[in-house]
Amino acid sequence: MQRLRSYSLELLLIGFLLAAVAFFAYLGEGLLRAEGGDETFSGQRALANVSQQLAFGPRVTGTQASLAMGDWLVEQLRRLGWDVVIQPFAIGDQVQGRNLIAVRSSSPGAPVLLLATPYDTRLSADEPTLGANASASGVAVLLELARTVDLGRVEHTLCLAFFDAESNGGLPGWDAGIGSQLFVDSLSESVPRCASPRYVVGLAQVGAAASQFFQNEAADPALNAALWRSAAHLQLEAIFPVQSRSLPVSPTAPFVAAGLPTADLVGAGDPPLAEGAETLSAETLSAVGRVLENWLEGGP
Numbered sequence: 294m295q296r297l298r299s300y301s302l303e304l305l306l307i308g309f310l311l312a313a314v315a316f317f318a319y320l321g322e323g324l325l326r327a328e329g330g331d332e333t334f335s336g337q338r339a340l341a342n343v344s345q346q347l348a349f350g351p352r353v354t355g356t357q358a359s360l361a362m363g364d365w366l367v368e369q370l371r372r373l374g375w376d377v378v379i380q381p382f383a384i385g386d387q388v389q390g391r392n393l394i395a396v397r398s399s400s401p402g403a404p405v406l407l408l409a410t411p412y413d414t415r416l417s418a419d420e421p422t423l424g425a426n427a428s429a430s431g432v433a434v435l436l437e438l439a440r441t442v443d444l445g446r447v448e449h450t451l452c453l454a455f456f457d458a459e460s461n462g463g464l465p466g467w468d469a470g471i472g473s474q475l476f477v478d479s480l481s482e483s484v485p486r487c488a489s490p491r492y493v494v495g496l497a498q499v500g501a502a503a504s505q506f507f508q509n510e511a512a513d514p515a516l517n518a519a520l521w522r523s524a525a526h527l528q529l530e531a532i533f534p535v536q537s538r539s540l541p542v543s544p545t546a547p548f549v550a551a552g553l554p555t556a557d558l559v560g561a562g563d564p565p566l567a568e569g570a571e572t573l574s575a576e577t578l579s580a581v582g583r584v585l586e587n588w589l590e591g592g593p
Contacts, residue, residue: 332441334586336579342433343425343500343570343578351421354413354458355388363393366412366432366455370395373439375453378484382458382475385466390457392472395439396486398450406449407490408585409473409544410435411459411497416467425570426560428460430500431544434582441582446590452487459544470547477547492516493555495544499581502574504560506581510537512545513554520556523587524580532580558584 346352349362367377370393380392393412410431414424435453444451454476462469481488494516498504506524508517517537524533538561545555558581 334437334441334579334582336575336577336582338440339433339437339578339582340500340570340573340575342436343429343573346429346432347423347425347570351423352412352414353416353421354384354390354461359413359457363391363412363455363457366436367393369436370439370453375439376486380476380479380483382472384458384471388458390472392457392476393455394476394484394487395453395455396450396484397439397444398486399444400448400450403448403450405452405487405490406447406589407452407454407487407493407548408435408438409454409456409493409495409548411457411472411544412455413457413460413472415460416464423569424460425568425573426498426500428497429570430498430560430573430578431496434496434499434578434585437578438582438585442586443590449491449589450486451589452484452490454487456544470544473544474547477551490548490553493545493548493553494520494585495548495555495557495559496581497542497544497557498560499558500573500578501560502572502577504532504574504577506533506558506560507540508535508537509540509543509555509557509559511539511543511549512556516554516556520558520584520588523591524584527580527583527587529580529584532577533584 346362350358352359352362370377375395375397378394380394382390384390411428412432415422432455439453456472458471459473461467508521521533521535540557540559542559543557545557548555
């Protein structure tokens with residue numbers, strides 16, 4: 294009987310030991326994975342991120358589809374090791390919106406870089422739009438970048454901002470850029486880790502096949518030059534020609550008004566907003582993601 298108890302105790306101790314080994318192996322794997330850097334930005338994975346969003350249907354602010362897609366996005370970011378701040382707000386008496394802000398830093402107190410994109414879709418006269426390019430493409434690129442960027446080389450606090458209620462400007466009862474304007478107005482109180490960004494880069498409509506990206510002539514010249522140098526380094530001059538234009542869409546307009554240095558990556562030659570993922574290109578998504586990754590890791 295004594296020998297049986299001793300044998301049972303040994304089995305129990307071995308079980309605890311194996312469980313501890315498995316736990317610390319899992320923990321170590323998670324820490325390594327969260328740092329990124331060993332992964333390559335994949336246009337195909339970004340395209341799959343678009344399809345995941347479209348599966349929720351039109352993501353109009355305040356709808357169940359928007360809430361479900363936002364919850365999915367928060368879960369994906371947290372699994373990748375990012376801290377996520379949810380910033381709720383109201384539009385009038387009926388509609389509830391929320392901005393989603395992901396934050397990572399390899400150096401506490403480091404200056405802030407902010408990448409921003411809308412994540413809602415636009416209402417139309419007949420029915421809501423599916424919004425593969427506007428705005429699932431920008432979300433897809435930032436989510437894939439969250440997986441692959443080497444934070445040890447960024448040397449900044451990196452904030453990824455997904456803004457709600459951005460896409461219905463010009464429609465009755467809606468202003469343009471509601472979520473981003475609220476974010477700018479309340480930045481120091483609501484998301485202090487992202488306050489006073491050194492640079493802000495906005496993404497909109499970044500996935501269409503055969504798109505080109507021109508510098509926003511209203512943007513910061515030095516930031517434009519740094520991003521387009523990254524494109525040239527990657528031999529992407531055909532997609533990122535060194536030309537400036539007045540862009541019809543600027544996701545960073547509230548930041549410009551606040552006097553912050555900005556740049557915009559907005560695709561020209563985009564398909565209608567209602568079209569699905571078949572109108573997008575993994576090559577275009579990859580080009581945008583690789584340019585951002587190269588710029589972030591090489592230093593502004």
